[in-house]
Each structure stands twice: as structure tokens, then as C-alpha cells.
Amino acid sequence: MSTPDPLPEYLRQSPAVAERFAKLKQRPVVMEIDHLGRQFPGAQGPVTALRDISLKIHRRELVCVIGPSGCGKSTLIRIIAGLDEPTSGRMLVDGKETSGPSPERGMVFQGYTLFPWRTVKQNVMFGLQMAGRPSSEAEADARQWVDLVGLRNFADNYPHQLSGGMKQRVAIARALAPNPRVLLMDEPFGALDAQTRAQMQSHLLEIWRNVDVTILFITHDLDEAILLADRIIVLKANPGEIHEVIEVPVPRPRSLDQLQTPEFQATRRRLDELIHPKLHAPSEHLPITRLTQIGDDVE
Amino acid sequence: MSRPRWFAVRQELSPTRRRLLGGVAFLLPLLLWSIVSYVPFIWHPNIKVIEPGEVSWMRPGLQIPRADFAKEVATAQAAGVRPPTGERANPIYLPPPHAVGRALYTAFTTAPVLKGDLWLHESLAMSLKTIFWGFLISSAIGVPLGILCGAFVSASRLSEPFIDFVRYMPAPAFGALMVAVLGIHLEPKVAIIVIGTFFQQVLVVANTVRKVDGGLIEAAQTLGAKRRQLVLRVILPASLPDLYNDLRILLGWAWTYLIVAEVVGVSSGITFFINQQAKYRSFDNVYAAILIIGFIGLATDQILAFIGERLFVWKNPRPSRVRRLITSTVARFLPRAPVEEIAPSA
Numbered sequence: 001m002s003t004p005d006p007l008p009e010y011l012r013q014s015p016a017v018a019e020r021f022a023k024l025k026q027r028p029v030v031m032e033i034d035h036l037g038r039q040f041p042g043a044q045g046p047v048t049a050l051r052d053i054s055l056k057i058h059r060r061e062l063v064c065v066i067g068p069s070g071c072g073k074s075t076l077i078r079i080i081a082g083l084d085e086p087t088s089g090r091m092l093v094d095g096k097e098t099s100g101p102s103p104e105r106g107m108v109f110q111g112y113t114l115f116p117w118r119t120v121k122q123n124v125m126f127g128l129q130m131a132g133r134p135s136s137e138a139e140a141d142a143r144q145w146v147d148l149v150g151l152r153n154f155a156d157n158y159p160h161q162l163s164g165g166m167k168q169r170v171a172i173a174r175a176l177a178p179n180p181r182v183l184l185m186d187e188p189f190g191a192l193d194a195q196t197r198a199q200m201q202s203h204l205l206e207i208w209r210n211v212d213v214t215i216l217f218i219t220h221d222l223d224e225a226i227l228l229a230d231r232i233i234v235l236k237a238n239p240g241e242i243h244e245v246i247e248v249p250v251p252r253p254r255s256l257d258q259l260q261t262p263e264f265q266a267t268r269r270r271l272d273e274l275i276h277p278k279l280h281a282p283s284e285h286l287p288i289t290r291l292t293q294i295g296d297d298v299e
Numbered sequence: 300m301s302r303p304r305w306f307a308v309r310q311e312l313s314p315t316r317r318r319l320l321g322g323v324a325f326l327l328p329l330l331l332w333s334i335v336s337y338v339p340f341i342w343h344p345n346i347k348v349i350e351p352g353e354v355s356w357m358r359p360g361l362q363i364p365r366a367d368f369a370k371e372v373a374t375a376q377a378a379g380v381r382p383p384t385g386e387r388a389n390p391i392y393l394p395p396p397h398a399v400g401r402a403l404y405t406a407f408t409t410a411p412v413l414k415g416d417l418w419l420h421e422s423l424a425m426s427l428k429t430i431f432w433g434f435l436i437s438s439a440i441g442v443p444l445g446i447l448c449g450a451f452v453s454a455s456r457l458s459e460p461f462i463d464f465v466r467y468m469p470a471p472a473f474g475a476l477m478v479a480v481l482g483i484h485l486e487p488k489v490a491i492i493v494i495g496t497f498f499q500q501v502l503v504v505a506n507t508v509r510k511v512d513g514g515l516i517e518a519a520q521t522l523g524a525k526r527r528q529l530v531l532r533v534i535l536p537a538s539l540p541d542l543y544n545d546l547r548i549l550l551g552w553a554w555t556y557l558i559v560a561e562v563v564g565v566s567s568g569i570t571f572f573i574n575q576q577a578k579y580r581s582f583d584n585v586y587a588a589i590l591i592i593g594f595i596g597l598a599t600d601q602i603l604a605f606i607g608e609r610l611f612v613w614k615n616p617r618p619s620r621v622r623r624l625i626t627s628t629v630a631r632f633l634p635r636a637p638v639e640e641i642a643p644s645a
């Protein structure tokens with residue numbers, strides 16, 4: 001895993017990027033996670049899924065959370081969404097402590113979770129209707145959101161008539177329609193094929209540029225995290241704790257063309273070290289015995 | 300494989316084959332019945348007397364087991380008197396298809412034997428009325444209660460243990476009680492259907508409601524839905540197609556309770572008709588009445604399925620053979636929502 005030309009230090013930021021981060025930190029804090037912990041009762045005593053997570057997210061920041069499977073990413077985002085309760089610590093949005101789910105924290109799930117009995121437009125209208133908006137107004141609003149995610153021609157289709165990528169765009173529009181302060185996304189593109197996924201990533205960046213919303217995005221795809229994030233929160237498992245916070249030195253606007261740039265590669269390598277330390281150590285010995293007859297020409 | 304096989308595990312059949320099998324499903328039993336009825340050397344355990352000869356106790360049309368008849372013939376011949384003649388026949392309780400086919404029509408046109416008894420169509424109307432009220436009353440309470448039980452654990456814990464307990468008591472056991480309380484006419488019969496249906500219904504509905512994808516509920520919560528909205532705007536619409544299907548199945552159960560219900564108090568309806576006809580040994584009418592119940596059941600179910608398909612376009616179920624036939628015929632007279640399949644690409 002050694003590259004011939006030396007990569008820059010991933011911590012080094014170009015002046016433009018450094019200035020952007022300085023400005024970002026000036027912005028008001030939208031969401032504050034304060035010494036958050038979560039334990040689950042287990043067969044052999046309680047399991048600590050999250051321990052002492054503290055984090056401040058500024059307005060219109062895009063933060064990605066990354067970590068090995070089972071490190072508590074979903075638990076974290078569910079607590080933030082109000083779908084789960086922390087066992088210790090608290091959560092503040094705009095300085096106010098939260099309790100339970102609320103439309104100020106919109107969520108996009110990996111499994112789409114569109115309402116199958118509602119058309120695309122009606123799905124997007126749901127949050128507006130819950131807020132008691134008159135339906136003509138809600139419909140006009142929903143139409144704009146449907147246009148924004150590029151589904152104008154599918155406004156009256158049912159979810160079962162859409163592809164995975166289209167469904168996820170509806171889910172994004174639906175979550176954004178009630179004007180949330182924070183958009184929470186739990187591996188939203190995890191079920192999509194590589195090409196659709198790339199499309200959705202640039203799509204999300206474009207939406208984010210045009211909408212006043214702060215995004216917390218969970219992924220296990222390192223490239224996705226670097227491509228999207230201002231900051232990447234790296235979690236480690238057992239117990240789930242913040243391992244490192246990386247300010248992504250790749251300048252904006254981002255595109256997939258930056259994949260080969262030195263900043264991207266340097267960040268990528270650091271993430272690799274943090275997430276897969278075992279890959280660099282000798283692989284653990286598996287008790288494999290030969291079960292079938294194979295030829296000698298395999299290796 | 301160019302030619303698809305008839306027996307491939309879980310493989311769809313071509314429409315032609317589906318249609319073919321659907322027809323055979325009905326033709327095969329009919330064919331068996333015809334063979335037993337019309338081929339004289341198959342089964343036909345009796346001899347029907349045509350001409351009694353000089354055997355004093357025989358009458359034309361009387362049926363006697365073959366062995367007994369042969370004995371009588373032998374005795375007559377030995378005694379030198381004229382032996383009886385007859386033909387092989389099936390027992391009276393197995394009329395041939397054409398007799399039942401005729402009865403399907405004549406049962407409606409024949410006046411009842413006793414004055415004051417009901418015509419067939421009147422009996423049928425009475426049965427339908429019993430079913431209708433029984434099922435309506437049961438559903439009016441059972442469905443909302445089931446939804447509550449499915450949505451709220453506390454409602455479920457409060458009612459389901461008791462319902463589970465009552466459900467094991469056979470509905471007919473309440474017959475005498477219902478007659479004492481509600482009289483001898485329609486009311487106790489409706490009550491039996493309600494008792495037979497209601498308790499199952501609550502449990503079935505609650506179970507269906509519980510199967511609503513939890514992800515939908517969580518998504519709705521993050522969109523600001525509160526308790527009332529979760530029930531009315533998410534849980535209810537999400538489970539509606541399955542509830543509808545549940546009710547279709549439960550309606551079928553209600554029909555089975557009808558037969559019990561109709562012998563409670565004053566015997567009435569289609570059951571009374573069947574019992575009367577059996578008493579007169581008009582078994583062709585008995586079969587006709589049973590077939591009519593089958594037809595009514597099948598027709599209601601298919602109509603309900605058809606309506607369901609219109610109601611829940613978003614569910615896009617795979618329509619059954621018969622249903623598609625009805626759909627395609629009736630669709631010509633009904634406007635259809637313009638829903639087209641879209642290829643999965645933007």
C-alpha cells in the first residue's frame with residue numbers, strides 16, 4: 001500500500017479551504033450533541049452502543065459519519081431523530097433540548113419508507129399536511145419540491161412505479177418539504193447501484209447548495225463521505241466513540257473528477273487507516289480446511 | 300429450455316395454460332360425476348324396478364340393492380311366476396348432473412310443498428339478509444376494535460386475552476341462549492353469525508394492523524405526525540388492502556356459520572330449504588341449493604376482489620385468472636385510472 005509520489009498531509013488545507021472552514025465555524029450552531037450515550041440491555045449485561053459523543057454542527061454544514069459496521073451509526077442518528085432515547089447526555093437544536101421526533105429534524109432512511117398509497121406528490125405533501133397547511137398551499141409547495149428533485153413527470157406516479165434512485169429522491173423531497181433545520185440521512189444510497197449512487201451524490205450536493213439545511217449523513221462508503229462532507233466524524237466500535245474528526249481539505253464545488261486529486265487521496269488514506277486498521281496488519285488466521293478437490297494451478 | 304414445463308417449481312404458467320387449468324378445475328369433478336352417473340356398469344349399486352312382475356311388494360321406481368333384486372328374480376323364476384325387471388341405478392342421494400342442472404332452474408319455479416313455506420328465492424333472500432346483518436354488525440365493532448388493538452399495545456392487552464378465550468367457545472353453543480334473549484326469528488340467527496365472526500375478526504384485523512411496516516410509522520413521526528394522525532393517516536391506509544382481503548376471507552367464514560345460525564329458533568333460509576327438500580328426497584334440489592350457495596360465494600368474492608383492485612391501484616397485485624376475465628369485460632364500461640408501468644431509469 002505504498003504510493004511512489006508523496007501525498008500531502010491530510011490535515012493541510014489550501015487557503016481557500018481554510019477560509020471556508022473559518023467562516024463555517026463563525027456560523028451559529030444548529031445542532032449540539034452533548035455527552036450522548038446509549039446502552040442496550042444484552043444477554044451478557046448491558047451493551048454500550050454509544051459512549052460520550054459530543055459534537056457541534058454549524059448551520060448549513062454537511063457532516064458525514066463513518067465507522068465500521070455495528071459501531072452505532074444508526075443508533076446515533078435514530079437518537080438525533082428522536083426515534084430512540086439516549087441513556088445519558090442530551091441533544092439540542094437551536095439551543096433547545098429536543099424530545100421525540102419532530103419535523104425540524106427530517107430523516108431519509110435507507111429503505112425509502114415512502115407511503116405506497118400516496119403518489120409522489122402526495123408523499124411530499126405529507127409533512128405539510130401534518131403541519132396543518134391548507135391542501136392547495138401544500139400541493140403548490142410539494143410541486144416545487146418534486147420539481148427540485150427532478151421528478152416533475154412522475155408527480156402522479158405511485159412509489160412502486162419508481163426506480164430505487166427515484167424513490168430516494170422522493171424521500172429527500174418529502175423530508176425537506178416541511179423546512180427542517182437538520183436533514184438526517186442513514187446510508188440513503190446504500191441500496192443503489194454504483195452509477196445511480198454517483199448520480200444521487202451530485203444531486204444531493206446540488207440540493208444542499210440550493211436549500212438552507214444542515215445535513216448529517218451516515219455512510220460506510222469512504223469516497224462518498226469525502227465527496228460530500230465538510231467534516232467527517234469517524235466512529236470506532238465497542239464502544240461507539242468518536243475516533244477522529246476530519247476536516248475534508250478537498251475544495252468545493254465537489255465532483256467525482258476530484259477523486260484522483262492529492263487532497264482526496266490523502267484523506268482517503270487516512271480514513272482507510274482509521275476504519276480498516278486490520279488491513280494493514282497481517283490478516284487473522286481463519287481455521288479453513290480444504291473441503292473440495294481443486295487443481296494445483298490456482299495459485 | 301424453449302418449452303416451459305407444466306411442473307416447474309414456482310414458475311408462472313402461460314395465460315393459455317392458466318385458463319386451461321382453471322377450466323379443468325371445474326370440468327374434472329363434473330366429468331367424474333358424469334362417469335359415475337351415466338356409465339351403467341360403474342358403481343350403480345341398486346336396481347330400479349321398472350316392471351314389478353308378479354312380486355307383490357315391488358312397485359315401479361323402487362330401488363333395491365342388486366343382490367336382493369337378483370334373489371327376488373331367482374325366487375320368482377323358481378316359483379314359476381313372472382320375474383320383475385329393472386335397470387341399474389345409483390342411490391337416490393346421487394342424482395345425475397342433468398337432473399341437478401334442471402333443478403337449478405325448476406327449484407326456483409316450483410311452489411313449496413306446504414302452504415306457508417317459502418319459495419327458494421325467498422329462502423335465499425332470508426339467508427343473505429342474515430349474513431348481511433351479521434357480518435355488518437360484527438365488522439362495525441370488530442374492525443375498529445381490531446385496529447385499536449393493532450395500534451395500541453394497551454388496547455391489545457386489555458381485550459385480546461379475553462377475546463382469545465371466548466373465541467374457543469363454539470358459536471352454536473350460544474344458540475339456546477340467543478333464542479331466550481332475542482326471540483326465535485332473525486335476531487338470534489344474526490347474533491350467532493356475529494358471535495362466530497366477531498372474535499376472530501378482532502384478532503385477524505389486529506394482526507394485520509400490527510404488520511404495518513414500522514419504517515412507515517417512524518418516517519411519519521419524523522414528518523410531524525402525532526398519535527391520531529399516525530393511526531388515521533398512516534396505519535389505516537397502510538393496512539387497508541390487507542384488511543379488505545381479511546374481510547373477504549372472514550365473509551367466507553360467516554357463510555359457514557349461516558348453516559348453524561339458520562337452525563336456531565325457527566329453522567329458516569337456505570338451510571331450511573335444503574332440509575325440507577332432503578325430507579322429500581328431492582336430492583336434485585338439495586344439490587342445486589348447495590351449488591347456488593357456492594355460486595353466490597364465488598361471485599361475491601370475485602366482485603369484492605374486483606372492487607379491491609380498483610380501490611388499491613397502488614398495491615398492484617397480481618390479478619387472478621377469473622378476476623382478470625371480469626376486469627377485462629367490465630373495464631370496458633368503467634373509466635380506469637391512467638397508471639402505466641415505468642421502466643426503472645430516470
Ligand SMILES: Nc1ncnc2c1ncn2[C@@H]1O[C@H](COP(=O)(O)OP(=O)(O)OP(=O)(O)O)[C@@H](O)[C@H]1O
Pocket residue numbers: 040041047049067068069070071072073074075076220
Ligand atoms: N434495539 C437494539 N437492541 C439491542 N442492541 C442494539 C439495538 N440496536 C442496536 N443495537 C446494538 O448497538 C450496536 C450499534 O448498532 P447500529 O445499528 O447503530 O450500528 P451501525 O453502525 O448502524 O451498523 P451498520 O453499519 O451495520 O448499519 C450494535 O452492536 C447493535 O447490536
Ligand SMILES: [Mg+2]
Pocket residue numbers: 073074075
Ligand atoms: Mg446502520
